[in-house]
Amino acid sequence: MNNTMLSSIAKNHSTKGILSTTGSAIAMAIMIRTISNELSPFGFNFKAFVVKNLRKLFNHFSSQITMVFEEYSDLTTNNIYVAAETYLGSKSLASTKRFKVCQDKNNKSYVFSMGKLEELVDVFEGIRFNWRYKSKETRFQITPTASDFDSNIKRRSELRCYELSFHKKHREMVLDSYLPHIKKAAKALEEENRVAKLHTMSSDGPTYYRSAWSSVNLNHPATFDKIAMDDRLKKMIMEDLERFVRRREYYKKVGKAWKRGYLLYGPPGTGKSSLIAAMANYLNFDIYDLELTDIQNNSRLRRLLLSTANRSILVVEDIDCSLDFQKTRPVTQEGKHGAPKHNDNHNPVCIFVTIALIFIFIPCIYLSSSFDKVTNFLWRWQQLTLSGMLNFVDGLWSSCGDERIIVFTTNNKDRLDPALLRPGRMDIHIHMSYCDPCGFRVLANNYLEVSNHPVFEVIERLLEITNVTPAEVAEALMRNDDPDTALGGLVTLLEEKHSGTA
Numbered sequence: 001m002n003n004t005m006l007s008s009i010a011k012n013h014s015t016k017g018i019l020s021t022t023g024s025a026i027a028m029a030i031m032i033r034t035i036s037n038e039l040s041p042f043g044f045n046f047k048a049f050v051v052k053n054l055r056k057l058f059n060h061f062s063s064q065i066t067m068v069f070e071e072y073s074d075l076t077t078n079n080i081y082v083a084a085e086t087y088l089g090s091k092s093l094a095s096t097k098r099f100k101v102c103q104d105k106n107n108k109s110y111v112f113s114m115g116k117l118e119e120l121v122d123v124f125e126g127i128r129f130n131w132r133y134k135s136k137e138t139r140f141q142i143t144p145t146a147s148d149f150d151s152n153i154k155r156r157s158e159l160r161c162y163e164l165s166f167h168k169k170h171r172e173m174v175l176d177s178y179l180p181h182i183k184k185a186a187k188a189l190e191e192e193n194r195v196a197k198l199h200t201m202s203s204d205g206p207t208y209y210r211s212a213w214s215s216v217n218l219n220h221p222a223t224f225d226k227i228a229m230d231d232r233l234k235k236m237i238m239e240d241l242e243r244f245v246r247r248r249e250y251y252k253k254v255g256k257a258w259k260r261g262y263l264l265y266g267p268p269g270t271g272k273s274s275l276i277a278a279m280a281n282y283l284n285f286d287i288y289d290l291e292l293t294d295i296q297n298n299s300r301l302r303r304l305l306l307s308t309a310n311r312s313i314l315v316v317e318d319i320d321c322s323l324d325f326q327k328t329r330p331v332t333q334e335g336k337h338g339a340p341k342h343n344d345n346h347n348p349v350c351i352f353v354t355i356a357l358i359f360i361f362i363p364c365i366y367l368s369s370s371f372d373k374v375t376n377f378l379w380r381w382q383q384l385t386l387s388g389m390l391n392f393v394d395g396l397w398s399s400c401g402d403e404r405i406i407v408f409t410t411n412n413k414d415r416l417d418p419a420l421l422r423p424g425r426m427d428i429h430i431h432m433s434y435c436d437p438c439g440f441r442v443l444a445n446n447y448l449e450v451s452n453h454p455v456f457e458v459i460e461r462l463l464e465i466t467n468v469t470p471a472e473v474a475e476a477l478m479r480n481d482d483p484d485t486a487l488g489g490l491v492t493l494l495e496e497k498h499s500g501t502a
C-alpha cells in the first residue's frame with residue numbers, strides 16, 4: 001500500500017471513531033435523561049444531583065472558597081447582608097456594568113446596588129475579593145402558625161444573597177478584618193444618608209421572607225425647641241436621651257439590655273405624639289408604631305418586635321385603650337383602679353348575658369359550620385397577654401437588639417397596671433400637662449414669631465388659673481397672621497374657658 005492509501009484509511013478510521021464516540025455520548029445522554037425522567041417522579045432530581053457532585057469535585061480541587069450572605073437568618077434580617085448591600089452599592093457605579101438605581105431617602109442623591117447575577121471585584125489590603133449578587137423568585141407555602149391566621153396562602157417572594165469568593169488562605173483575614181471593614185464602612189454610609197423612618201405594621205402579617213413592617217420617611221417637623229413644655233423637663237429628657245445613646249459599654253457592664261422606657265401621660269392635645277417625633281428627630285432614630293389591637297397573640301408580637309431595627313423607638317400609643325390589661329390584675333380592696341368595689345356577678349344585666357351566652361349563643365355557634373373558626377379566633381385573640389407584653393419590655397426577649405427606646409402614651413395613667421410602670425419597664429414617667437406660661441412663650445415664638453408683647457402678662461395670668469391644652473393655644477394663635485389679633489383671640493378663649501362658657 002502506498003502512503004496516500006494509508007493516510008486515506010487512517011482518515012476514514014478516525015472519522016468513524018469520532019462518529020462512534022459521538023453516537024455513544026448521545027446514547028449515554030439519552031439513557032441518563034431517561035433514567036432521570038424515570039426517577040424524578042420519586043423525588044430524585046438527577047440533574048441537581050450531578051450538578052451538586054460536580055461542584056463538590058470542583059471545590060475539592062479549587063483554592064477558592066465562597067461565603068454566602070443571605071438576606072434573612074432565622075426570623076430576622078441578616079445584618080451582614082444589609083451591610084454588604086450598602087457597601088457594595090457604593091462601589092457598583094464604578095465597578096459593575098449593570099446596577100440598580102433609586103433615589104435616596106432624602107430625595108437628594110441616587111443610591112446604587114448591584115444588579116441580578118452581576119459581579120464585582122473589591123480590593124482590600126491588596127487582596128481581590130469577588131462578589132456576586134443572586135436573587136431567586138420563589139413560591140413557598142406559609143405554614144399555619146398562630147400569627148398567620150390566613151394559613152396555607154401561597155405567596156411569591158424573593159430569596160436574595162451575596163456570594164463572596166476569595167482564596168482560602170485569606171479565610172482568617174476575611175473574618176478578622178474584611179468583614180469588620182465592610183460593617184464599619186456601611187455604617188458610615190448609612191449615617192450619611194440616614195433619614196428617620198416611620199414603620200407601621202404590614203396589614204398582611206409577617207412572613208419569613210417579607211417584612212412585618214412597611215415604612216415611610218418620618219417627615220415630622222417636631223423638634224425639642226418647638227415643644228411647649230417646662231424647660232427643665234425638656235432639658236432633663238434631652239440629657240437622658242444623650243446619656244442613653246453613649247452608654248453602650250455601661251449597659252454591658254451592668255448586665256442590662258440596652259433599652260430605655262418612657263411613659264408619656266397627660267390629657268389629649270398636650271403634645272405626647274409631638275414629643276415622640278421630636279425624640280426621633282433628635283436621635284435620628286426610626287419609629288415603630290405598634291398597634292396592639294391589631295395583634296392577635298404573643299407570638300405575632302414577638303415576630304414583630306424581632307424584626308424591628310436597632311436605634312429605634314417602639315411606640316405604643318394609648319396603651320390603656322389598646323388592651324384590657326387590667327383583666328389580669330388582681331382586684332384590690334378598693335376594686336379596680338381605685339373605683340369603689342362592687343360585685344359585678346350580682347348585676348342583673350350580667351346574669352342575663354351569662355344565661356344568653358350559655359343557652360343560646362354557644363349552642364348556635366356549635367351547630368354552625370364556623371364553630372372551629374370562631375373558637376380558634378377567640379383562643380388566639382386571648383393570647384396577647386400582659387405578661388407577654390411585659391416579657392418583651394423587660395424580659396428575656398427585650399435583650400434582642402440594641403439601643404432601643406420604648407414609649408407608651410396614655411391619657412389615663414391610673415388605669416395602667418403597676419407592673420407595667422415599674423423602673424426597668426417604664427424608666428421615666430413624663431407628665432405632659434396643660435399649657436403653662438413657659439409653654440405659651442414657645443408657642444407664641446413658633447406661631448407668631450413674637451417673643452414679647454404687652455398682652456403676655458394677661459395671658460400668663462390666665463394660663464395659671466385655666467386648663468387649656470397647648471393644642472388649643474396653638475390653634476388660637478394660628479387663626480390670624482396679625483399677632484395683635486391672634487393674641488387677642490387667645491385672651492378671649494382663655495377668659496371663656498375660665499368662666500366655663502367655652
Ligand SMILES: Nc1ncnc2c1ncn2[C@@H]1O[C@H](COP(=O)(O)OP(=O)(O)OP(=O)(O)O)[C@@H](O)[C@H]1O
Nearest residue numbers: 226227228267268269270271272273274470471474
Ligand atoms: N406641647 C406641645 N408643644 C407644641 N405643640 C403642641 C404641644 N401639644 C400639642 N401641640 C400641637 O397640638 C397638636 C396635637 O398634639 P399631639 O398630637 O402631640 O397631642 P397628644 O398629646 O399626642 O394628643 P392625644 O392624646 O390626643 O394623642 C399637634 O399638632 C401640635 O402641633
Ligand SMILES: [Mg+2]
Nearest residue numbers: 272273274317
Ligand atoms: Mg397622640
